[in-house]
Amino acid sequence: MPLSDTALIPRADLFGNPERGGCQISPCGRWLAFSAPRDGVMNLWVCERGADLAEARPITADRGRGVTEFFWAYDGVHLMFMQDSNGDENVHLFAVPTAGGETRDMTPFPGVRASTFPAERKHPGTLLVMLNKRDPRYPDIFRLDLASGELTLVMENSGFGGFVINDDYRPVLGMQPQPDGGMALVKLDGDKRETWRIIDECDVTNTRPASLHADGRTLYMLDSRGRDTAALVSYDLLGDPDKGTVIAEHPRADISGVWTDLESHAPIAWTATFERREVHLLGDQIRADVEFLDSQNLGEWSVASRTSDDRMWTLRVATDVNPPSMYLYERDGMVLTKLYDMLPKLAGAPLAHMHALTITSRDGLPLVSYLTLPRHAEVPGQPLASSEPLPLVLLVHGGPRMRDAWGFNVTHQWLANRGYAVLAVNFRASTGFGKSFLTAGDGEWGGKMDDDLVDAVSWAVEQGIADRNRLCIMGGSYGGYATLWGLTAHPDLYACGVDIVGPSNLETLAGSIPPYWEAAKNQLYRMIGHAETTEGRALMRERSPVHRAGRIARPLLIGQGANDPRVKQAESDQMVAAMKANGVPVTYVLYPDEGHGFRRPANNIRFQAITEEFLAQNLVGRSEPLAPGEVDGNTAVIVENSLT
Incomplete structure (x- = not known):
């Protein structure tokens, strides 16, 4: 069947706020808390367990980036959440009474980053907090009294x-x-x-x-x-x-x-x-519980929260074609109750299956990968076959010491729905596959890590899945670097590239490491070259895409957050300047209120809309026109625009 027979899934249904986010049960088991929109911004809501969710009441009133990450304190009074300012990653810890009342910033120190240890049942009125206000590199440990807000030094780091x-x-x-x-x-x-x-x-x-x-x-x-x-x-x-x-x-x-x-x-x-x-x-x-839950055909499930007596759990459940849902599981009696779907607007949407596979690299490493095909191109009974060669997006994960995994993925669904095959590859240096696979990436940014990506693309072309003339490389953070490098190293391989907060100059990246990364600095040096040695600096320069910008021959889209503390705006600015100096067209989108990625839905949707248009022009896929009000409030600044 043609692609046009597959209904277009609205971008806003994929990338907008969920109807409800994750759910946490209170330690006593009486209350449920979840995040949900309030006046278009994610906030915290609570209701009694067993009550109609329509009776839930909001207890925060954030108007900015939203509240999504939270946990229950053991004092029976407070919900705790973490939030930074416009993506600067100087996270503060906030407390809000579950009965309603003032939200308090428990770590009200400008430019200071907070983190917490897990709450302890033996000390219900306190939390252990780490703050880097004395030394930005090494946070000290404090005991926080939740009632008074008093911080007492436990240990200087x-x-x-x-x-x-x-x-x-x-x-x-x-x-x-x-x-x-x-x-x-x-x-x-x-x-x-x-x-x-x-x-x-x-x-x-x-x-x-x-x-x-x-x-x-x-x-x-x-x-x-x-x-x-x-x-x-x-x-x-x-x-x-x-x-x-x-x-x-x-x-x-x-x-x-x-x-x-x-x-x-x-x-x-x-x-x-x-x-x-x-x-x-x-x-x-927990054998009986696991066997019971596995028998319910839920898909992949995980425990999201547990009561203090461990008799009740909330579960997050999803598959590749079923968006996440939240369940309540009562271990006494093995009672499983569905609470809600996070993305109910996707019910009945033409979602595409994700298939796991392992590709062998040119030097024999197993590259665990995930392929999503548009529904119109699926071949019944042949999960790794396409009815025709397709435009393909190689989606490169960040980190790079992270990994891709099977499951529901909105980016895969969005791209497949627009007509693209999507391939995600766990290249060497990805985590989860043993230390030899991990360390095989040391010194290989722009080297064998890039070879792995090329090998995966070659596999897709050889299998008749990908059209060799319609390939795109796209990713964020390290994936953005891989995009820039791929376009410079293989000017004729990719038809286009999309770089989101990717470093372009490894020397300036190393020189701008946030102070709170001090403990992990040597890990970065192992991967990109040591900044304090002649050989290391030479490797950094050799593997920096900014110095090869003149080799780029295909369209490039760059997205950047102005407040990014990891990959600073200067990384994208340098790349854009180098391309302009070499007469290479580029589209550059800057967000003044974002950091390492685009968190506000209006901003994220706006960038996906720009990306859709970009991909449609260069890979001949389809795109959705902007709907009225879809990106109201977005702050995108189009610094450079080469789109026609």
Whole structure:
């Protein structure tokens, strides 16, 4: 059938505010809290469990970027949420009474970034907070009294990148970055410091504490030492750090998630993802629950929140063609109740399936990838075949130490609905596939990491899925860098590219690292070159797209947030200036109230509309005209425009 037979899914239904966001049950089990629009901006709402959701009442009145990330305090009074200012990532912690009342900024310090440790049931009226107001690089630990707002210093940070805290809110272990890129795990006892274990540079990314038992001495770690994939290992902090007990391991993937008992903090289940997520149980504590939920044909489900007695859970449920829904699960009696669909406007929409596959790179690495085809081109019974060669968008994830995974993805659905095949590739340096796969990306920005992307595109062309004359590379952050590099390294391969907050000059990127990234700086240097060595600076310059801008021969669209602290506006400005100096046309969209990506729906939808027009011109797909009011309030500034 032709593409025109597939109904056009409105952009606003995909990228606008959900009708409701995630749901958290209160520790006592009486209340449900969720985010939902109030006057067009996401805010927090609460209602009693079992009540009609129409009876929920809003308890915040944000008019800016919205409130979406939140959690319950154990005091029975407050909901807590985090929010920055226009994308600057100087996140503040806010508290709002669930009964209604004033929203308080609990960390009201300009230019200071806050983070929290998990709330502890034993200390219901307090939280442990980290603030970098003394030293922007290393945040100190404070105890926050929720009623008064008083902050009491617990520990001054003398150079640790993270901490393990016990049930009494006492730091017992600190992670201290080493000059060679390794990490020391240091036991903390008041003013005493004792190095317990050194993690080698090659293991740093895959080896980290997962939880501390309530006994205060049994440490559970994700650990790749002596193996390739990260296993779950327990250690006695009072014993030999070289003698751990392996609890679980996976032959092809890192253990990436651990479910713990709420009281003892001992692991009760673990997850790992190669192509698709796997859940493995440790003992029988939740076996009946997992078997029951798996029997309900929900798709992939995960626990979003738990009551303090662990008898009730909220679940987030989705598949590749079913947008997320929220459920309440009562373990007593195994009662499962659907609460709501997050995106009910997509009910009945012509959504496309995502297929997992593994492509082999030219040097033999397995590249776990995900392919979404437009519905009109699907071949029944052949998930990796297309009825015709299609325009293809290579969607490159950021990080790069992140990964793509199977599931519902609005960007895949949007592009497939517009007529494009979508291919997402876990290139080397992606996480989840073991340390050798991860470290294979060291020094390979613009090198073998780019080869992996080209190999995946070549596979799609050879399979008859992609039209070799209609290929686009697109991505954000590292994916934006990959776009810029791909257009300079392969001027005839891609018909166009879309770069969103991507670095163009690795030297200036390294020179503008936010201070709170100090602990992870050596990891970046391993990937792009060390800024303090002649060889490292030479590699950075060689692999910087800004110095190769004259090689670009195909249209480029750039999107940037003016407040981005990670990839500063100067990265996009430099690239645009270099292209103009070389007479290469470019379209450049700047958002003065955004950071590392576009969070406000009006801004995000506006950029997707520009991208649709750009792709339609260069790949001959279809686009949706702007609807009245669709992007009201957006702040896009079109700095350069080469669109016709």
